[in-house]
Amino acid sequence: MDLRKLISIVLKIIFAILLLVILIFNIVIDVNRSKLIHTTTTNENVKELVPPAFSLCSNNINFKFDCNVYGETLANCANLVRIANVSNDETYNSWFTGCNVFQTTQPMLFSTPKRQPKDWAPNNSPLFVKYSLQNVSTANSLKVAFMLWNPYDLSSSAGLDTELSTKTTPQILNPYRLVQMDAMRERVFSFYWRKHIFLNNTEKFYLDYKLELDESTSTTASGFVHFKPASFNMEVTREHRCFPAFSVFIMFIVLLAVFYTTYWGLFSGKGKYKTWGLAHIITGYYPQQHILPMENTQSLKPTADDVLRVYLDGLDRAEFEKK
Structure with missing residues (x-):
């Protein structure tokens, strides 16, 4: 296995674990906050x-x-x-x-x-x-x-x-x-x-x-x-x-979405034509097998009929301008 590929995989795992630890840490803090009670005073x-x-x-x-x-x-x-x-x-x-x-x-x-x-x-x-x-x-x-x-x-x-x-x-x-x-x-x-x-x-x-x-x-x-x-x-x-239970659930969903986006967008991003992310930048490993091949270029070439049609259209336009 390519060493750069192995290092990029390890970095992705480390980044995923780091984000998971941060997510769990925040959830624990929110749960503990939900158990706290504060009072307000009115007359x-x-x-x-x-x-x-x-x-x-x-x-x-x-x-x-x-x-x-x-x-x-x-x-x-x-x-x-x-x-x-x-x-x-x-x-x-x-x-x-x-x-x-x-x-x-x-x-x-x-x-x-x-x-x-x-x-x-x-x-x-x-x-x-x-x-x-x-x-x-x-x-x-x-x-x-x-x-x-x-x-x-x-x-x-x-x-x-x-x-x-x-x-x-x-x-x-x-x-x-x-x-x-x-x-x-x-x-x-x-x-x-x-x-x-x-x-x-x-x-x-x-x-x-x-x-x-x-x-x-x-x-x-x-x-x-x-x-x-x-x-x-x-x-x-x-x-x-201090923190209602419903807010704890909402914060979990929000943080999960943020961390998922951060992982794929910052650490291990893959585009249609190019890879990005810190894991690839650090290792210089840019795999290409995931990139989709271009469409059939042969089907895009003009045929003789297409060329003749364009030529005839040009002659007609020239005769019209002479008149």
Whole structure:
């Protein structure tokens, strides 16, 4: 075998392997990029908000709860406050005997309420929950444990008929977030919500809050928990794939076409009458067997009839010009 032919074949194989490696490398990068997730952040103006939830725990104290929204007393406040069983939890047994949980995922606060703040009485607060102590002779020295938490942390399946306990619904209590305080306190919380949307379009809400007021109400055997929306502008983060799977497929097809064209056009090109490509230029090997032979030249030669016809046409033209 001609050495130049052998070298050109080896060069073609090397060029093909090189392009194949580059193609595989790019596909691997695109596949890895398709697994990456980035987030975008926008702001959404909402018209209604869900209030935070709270747990109020005590030692053998009965509470009466009243809910006031925009100056109006809610008739269903008793349905929003439930008793949580902590009797079988050794973590809290030495702390308290029972807990009351205020929790709802229904909006209660609105950006444009029917009643404006000047009409609210007696407390200028969009929503407050008043708890009154029922079975105590003196409340000055009583202590309670209080914790504010995200109402969405409690599963939607835990309806009104579900018994709350630290075993089945541990979201309602966290020993590291419980705050011990005097029973008669008035606390005002401002809060706002953040929303995160996952790739599968499921949503998760995050609660941020700030304690704005914390003072004693020792003159009355009751306490208050106020909730004030800090903003109705909700921050929304959404997950996106950096490189969709369909784009990976499209890039594979495009790169395959580009590399195929590059291989035949730059490295190992063959024309009808001449070869080109780096493999042939480097080796100086230009095979001719692939070049198509020219058409039958004998059939292209003029016959005597053709010559005579041309001659006679010329005579006729000359006689016409003389006339």
